[in-house]
Every structure is written in C-alpha cells, then in structure tokens.
Amino acid sequence: MTSVLSARDNGESVSSTLVEEALRAFAKAFRAWQLYLPNNPTRERAISIARSAFSNCWAGGVEQLRLQVRDAEFQCDGATVLREVERPSDGIPWILYRDGLRELTISPGFEGEDLEALLGLLQRARQAAPDDDDLITMLWLADLETLHYRYVEVGSTYELGSLPGTGRMHADAGDGASLAPLATPLAESPSFSAGAPPGVVRVEDFDSTLFFLDRRELAYLQEEVRAEFGSDPRREVLTVLFDILELQADAAIRGEVIDRIDELLVNLLSSAAYEAVAYALRESRVTERRATTLDSLSRERLLGLADRLSDASVVSQLLQAVDEGTRAPGAETLEALVAELRGSALAPLLAWLTNSAAGPARASVERAVLRLGERQTADVVRMLEDAEPAVSLGAIRLAGRLRTSAAVGTLGRLLRTADTAVRIDVVQSLTAIASAGAMQALEVALDDAERDVRVAALRAVGTQRHLGALPRLNATMKRKELRAADRSEKTAVFDAFGSVCGDAGVTVLDAVLNSRSFLGPRESSEMRACAARALGLVGTDAALGALRKASDARDAVVRNEVARALRSGAGT
8 A cells, every 4th residue: 555755736646655665775775885895786786776766756756755854764744755673873864864954855867976976975974073074064065956955953953944955045935934044164254253153063062071961862872882782793794695685686696695695594503693593584585575586596595595494403403402591592583483494394393392391482482383383284284193202292282273174184093093192182182173073083082991081072072062972972871881980070971961962861861860769869979960060051941940859959969069050050
C-alpha cells in the first residue's frame, strides 16, 4: 500500500514508492562512497543506481522533493520515507540534523553533478574535526543549484530562512519572511560597538568541561559510546558483502562473494559469534527473495548456506555448547539461529529437547523447533519411527503440538508396537490432534495391557466425547476386571462412559448405583460413587431421577457424590 508524500502544483498526488526507493539508493551510495575508492566498480554502480532512482522520481511525477530532516529519519508531508535503524549516528539524516539542517528541497537535475557533490560534502562533514567548516558552510560554498535547505542556528531556538544552493536568501511566504537572515562572513560584517556579531558562537561562552551538559545529553553521549564500542564489525562486513551481492550483476563476482560469506559463517560459528551467524542466514534468505536479478545458481548457493549449517554434526556441536554453558548463545540468539535452519536439523534438535532440562535455552529451542516443524511437516512425520528413541519421542510430542493430521496413521501403528512410555505420549499427541481419524486410532488404547495407557485413552475419549468409543466402553463396564481396578481407573471408565452414553446408558449406571440384594447394595461404595459421577455427566431427566433414588444412601461417600452430581446435573 502506498501513501501520498508530495504533490504537483495542480494537486495531483504522487506515490511514496519512487521517493523511498530514491532515498534508499542514495543511502546505499553514501555507504559505498565511504567504503570504496573512486575507481571501484561497486561504488560507481551504487551511484549509478541512485541517479536512476532520482530520474525515475521526476519521471513519475515528482516535481520537487521536499524532505523534513529528523535525527534518524527523513519525512515527507508527515510520512517517514527513510529511517536509519542500525547505527543511526552514521546515517545521512543525523549528519544533516547535527549541523542544524531541518529541511531539504531537491529539484530535477540533482542526479547530475550535484548528487556526487553532496555525497562528498556529507563524507567531509562526517569526518570533520571540531575546527573544520560545518555542513552549512560547505553547502553555501559548494553552491548546488538543485538543492535548497532550511536550517536552525545550533544552540538557538529560532529558525533561519531557507537557502538555495546559490547562497541567495529564499524566504517562503508565511515562514521565511519574518526570520533572521543568514549572518554574513566575518570579513564582510559591519563593525559593532560591543560584543560578537550576531550568529557567532564563542567557546568562551561555555564551560570547557562536560559538567555543563544536562542528564539527557550525558545519557545520549553514553549511549553513543556504547553503540560505537559495542558494535560487531563482523556484522558490518556481512552487510557490505550482501550489498555487493545485491548490486553486482557479474556472476563471477557474486560467486566469489558467496564463497567469502560461506568462509565467514564457518569462522563465526567456530568463534561462537552466533548472533552474527543468525544475521547472515536471515540476510541470505531476504537477499534471495528481494534481489530479482540473481541468477539461479546464486539463489541455490545462498539457500544452501542454511543447509550446510543444518547438518546434524554442526547442530550437535551447537547444542553441546549450550549444555556445557561455555560460549553458549543467549536464549534470544539461540532461538533466532535455530529458526533459520532446515529440516535436517530437526533430528538432533528433537533428541536434545527430549533429554534436556527445563530452562530459558530449552524454551527458546522449543519455540524455534515449532516454527521449523510447521515448515517441515514431512520430516516430522518421517521421524516418528526414527531408530533413535529420543528423536522418535521428540517427533511424537512435536506432532501433537503442531496438530499434524498427516501423523495420525504412523501414531496409530506406534500404539501397537511401542513401549509403554512412548504409547502414553502417542495417546497425548492423538488427543491434541483430535481429528476423527485420531480419535478412531485412539480406541485401540482403551484395551491396552498397561493401566497408564488405558487411563490416558479413557480421559481423552471423555474429554473429546468420542461416540465411536461407546461399544468398547460398554464392554469395559461389564467386565469383572473393572471391579478389581484401582479407583482412578474406575473413575476414568465411568467418566468416559457418562460423557458419551446419553440416556441409553442411564439403565446401566442406575443398576450400578441403586441395585440391591437381600444384604444391601450389590456394588461397592467406590463403584456406586463412580456411577453417581457418570450420571451427573449425563445430566438428563432420567439420570437425575436415578440420582434422586440414592440421595438418602447410608454410605457417606456415595451420598456426597450423589449430592454433587445432582448439583452439576441440574446446572447443565
């Protein structure tokens, strides 16, 4: 979606896209101007792209480009068209803002000689010593015809008029007419009876130490020092390499750049610079998608960088460093790095998650593996039957968290072949998937030989109210083994039956709760209490009627359970 940033005199609106592209190209040209010699082809190409971008601006209907200068961005008609996110103190907006410029007006023809002239002036201002001319003086001397600017006197609160590149005053109606004129050079100034000429700042007016700075200024200086000394030059090198890759059209140069990036990734990984590695993988993916002029071989090699780092041996070494705590990445860095890997990294990651203890690192890897598993569903399904138990168990749990329906068939087979601990995880994953096929596969676990597996399956059937399990539940209710089961299994059976049986099961439950022999109730106190719970889950009039018949039971456990079931059944 584009927005209106400038307009012709007749009111016709112009899209922001051309303006943003022109300013981005100019910023890249300035970066190339700083890094390369004048005869370097990369620098020449960056300048050429900037010229073309401004030419496209004028051809697209922009008659004049009027920019408001902020400390870290350019704005046009209140909308941001260029923002310096990384190290804004080296960006063009800050260099202009620091020396007092608050507005630039660029006219057609700027893409000629004035573009390179402005780049040179910006570089001089960036490297200027305290005694050198400031940028406003340089612009006044350069006399750029296609560039007008407004500025404020540094240290003052009022704004001076806008100046064209010719150096003549150019006061706009309504704002420049009432403003103070630019101070003339000292040699041409009239004599004053006392004091310094207007607009001249003397160092004697200020304390020579830093103690006159307020807290906000001190905090700003400290932040800039931290940013300068805390920046990673390796990341800047990677940025330059990706810029060259995007700007260069020569296949041989691109191949060499990718070779250098590949070598850097190995060195960065061996030196534990994990954040730079994550940045390189992310930029390679972004560059491959954004650079439309890349050939197929370059695209394949760029994407292959992540494939190489996703090798199981490389990922295992990374996770070993996390376990040992030596040169281990932070939680956020680890998550960003793992998120850029490929499906081949899933096996060691899943094995590590299966055996690792809870902590920030584990939570970060879990989040990254979830995103990775969403992109590599086929790999997750394939690893469900991996020969390595830790990998298989990790894949089972991941399939449940992802609710992967494609894994249902394999999970159903594992319910018949895997050991007890794995079958419990399979039941939990099928419960999380909760599709019709998953619940049908889960029915097998209702007759499992292990009590824990049966209870997990019963609770899943009850929670999902799976009607297909009713025949098996009916058979379970009639077995004598149920009376010998422990209380938690009895509760799970009756709760599952009560959740799915409806009125058809009231007769069975009523018989358990209320049937009597000559000596008293036929069933034990536990069985009757479980039946009362199940009738409460049914909640129909017939079920409530069966409960009322037992409301005066002598057994306190049964009587309390009946009362609780009546309250819950009446509420439903």
